[in-house]
Amino acid sequence: MKLASFDIEICDELENGTFDLAKPPRIACAALALQDADEEPRVEFFYSHPSQPDMAPIDVGRMWARIWELTRNGYNLLTWNGVAFDLPLVGAFLPFKNRREVYEIAYERHVDMMTGIVTGK
DSSP states (O other), X not given: OEEEEEEEEESSOOBTTBOBTTBOOOEEEEEEEEEOTTSOXXXXXXXXXXXXXXXXXXXXHHHHHHHHHHHHTTEEEEESSXXXXXXXXXXXXXXXXXXXXXXXXXXXXXXXXXXXEEOOO
């Protein structure tokens, strides 16, 4: 199985451990750890421009384009609490038309180790 382990770090503290999609916390950085039986494991990092403390929506969009490409090429996303946190947070920064893709991956090509949701193919 091809896996793309994904994690986000945020700039802001969360009140009660949750966030409002209308005013999401800022994303500081993210990483993908890729594992494929045919290749050596590798890590890809996503972060803001050095002069910015957080990722701009265009940076989040580039990150999402890479995740979308990987899942279209047979990778399953692997997260810890991705269904409730990472994926909705990414979706909050994307144009409305791309949010459907986020939920498609969350519920069709994803293993969430916290919730036990396994939807990978």
